[in-house]
Amino acid sequence: MGRSRKRPRAPKSNKLPPITEEGSVVRRKEPRPKSPEKQETLPDISQLSLQPRVDPELLALRRENNQLKAERDCRICRDHEANRLVMPCGHLALCFRCSPAVTRCVCCNGPIRGIMTIFRT
Ligand SMILES: [Zn+2]
Numbered sequence: 001m002g003r004s005r006k007r008p009r010a011p012k013s014n015k016l017p018p019i020t021e022e023g024s025v026v027r028r029k030e031p032r033p034k035s036p037e038k039q040e041t042l043p044d045i046s047q048l049s050l051q052p053r054v055d056p057e058l059l060a061l062r063r064e065n066n067q068l069k070a071e072r073d074c075r076i077c078r079d080h081e082a083n084r085l086v087m088p089c090g091h092l093a094l095c096f097r098c099s100p101a102v103t104r105c106v107c108c109n110g111p112i113r114g115i116m117t118i119f120r121t
């Protein structure tokens with residue numbers, strides 16, 4: 001007679017999961033036809049709003065700035081800013097580290113009669 005006592009397995013716990021699954025499925029079915037319409041319109045708006053953000057003039061200025069910075073760098077190590085001016089040709093292409101190791105100008109291969117240190121403010 002112990003079976004009759006053990007059999008009641010709490011029917012609520014067995015019924016609860018299927019109810020929630022059905023409810024979630026029913027809820028998903030309702031917005032489905034509406035969501036694709038909204039998703040199609042959303043990317044168009046985001047693309048339009050992104051395009052004006054990228055200013056072509058600003059990009060050009062940034063490129064120019066990068067080029068100027070690259071031209072400022074030492075032609076030998078590219079690690080430090082060139083601040084040694086070669087005389088007499090006047091090329092500014094060496095840093096304080098590389099200038100002593102160079103006997104000829106790295107730009108025009110001209111002779112180095114002297115080196116001037118440039119201080120940028
Ligand atoms: Zn250098």
Ligand SMILES: [Zn+2]
Nearest residue numbers: 089091105108
């Ligand atoms: Zn030179």
